[in-house]
Amino acid sequence: MEDEYHCSKRHLALATVIFLLIIISTPVWCLSTTYIALSGQLQYPQFEMERCLERAADTVHFYTGLNTEINIRIILHPDGFTFRSHAFPSWSAAVYREGEIHLRNPHHLLKKGILENVLSHEFFHAVIRQNGLFLPQWFEEGFAYFLFPASLQELNGKMNDEDSSKIKALDFYSDSYIMVRKLMEGKSQREIQDFFLFCKEVDFYTASQKYFKISVY
Numbered sequence: 001m002e003d004e005y006h007c008s009k010r011h012l013a014l015a016t017v018i019f020l021l022i023i024i025s026t027p028v029w030c031l032s033t034t035y036i037a038l039s040g041q042l043q044y045p046q047f048e049m050e051r052c053l054e055r056a057a058d059t060v061h062f063y064t065g066l067n068t069e070i071n072i073r074i075i076l077h078p079d080g081f082t083f084r085s086h087a088f089p090s091w092s093a094a095v096y097r098e099g100e101i102h103l104r105n106p107h108h109l110l111k112k113g114i115l116e117n118v119l120s121h122e123f124f125h126a127v128i129r130q131n132g133l134f135l136p137q138w139f140e141e142g143f144a145y146f147l148f149p150a151s152l153q154e155l156n157g158k159m160n161d162e163d164s165s166k167i168k169a170l171d172f173y174s175d176s177y178i179m180v181r182k183l184m185e186g187k188s189q190r191e192i193q194d195f196f197l198f199c200k201e202v203d204f205y206t207a208s209q210k211y212f213k214i215s216v217y
Contacts, residue, residue: 032070032071032072033053033072033073034073035049035074036073036075036076037076039082041078042078042105044107045115049074049106052116052119052120053119055116056119056120057123059147059148060147062193063192063196064192064193065194065196066127066128066131066133066197066200068127070130072100072123072126073101074100074103074119075100075101075102076105077102077104077105078105079105083104088102091165091169093114094118094119094122095122096122096125096129099129099130101119101122101123101126103122116148117148121144121145124144124147124148131200132200133196133200133204134203136204137176139176139179139180139204141173142173142178142180145173145180149177183208191211195207195211195212198211
């Protein structure tokens with residue numbers, strides 16, 4: 001018969017194992033994500049969003065080697081009016097700013113089939129900023145689209161000739177993606193990862209000269 005002392009030790013050991021299994025099976029980055037809905041009536045697909053972030057974290061870490069265990073707040077906007085009231089572009093589906101990902105109504109993005117790429121795109125920006133990297137805007141946006149492609153037409157419907165700001169943005173993102181894609185041609189995953197880690201040690205321009213053998217600005 002087991003005495004009380006050894007029984008207590010066994011229960012404590014079992015509880016410790018269960019606790020460790022819970023911690024290990026739960027991604028640390030997920031524990032640092034806070035969702036804030038700007039409307040009490042806005043229901044959002046939290047499970048789908050968490051799975052999106054989990055896959056995004058794996059992809060970003062695989063290609064960059066950067067720490068993806070970051071603290072982010074996801075601000076959920078019920079409609080375009082509240083989104084634009086924060087001075088965000090009317091053509092954008094999401095924006096990363098100062099530790100926060102501002103997202104248009106996630107149910108609408110999910111129905112369009114673009115929630116994952118939109119959220120993952122902004123998650124990449126969050127990882128870059130919170131790892132202390134300073135990248136040219138064209139490279140940061142181009143690489144985000146390189147990992148998680150989504151066109152502006154997909155984000156906010158077709159554009160007409162009067163949407164000059166949207167057209168300029170589309171041209172910028174398209175050109176940025178093309179330049180990044182050319183830079184990445186022939187590069188292995190390890191070389192790309194080493195480039196990002198070297199950027200953290202020095203700067204983008206020094207790293208680009210070493211890994212791409214050219215000067216890019």
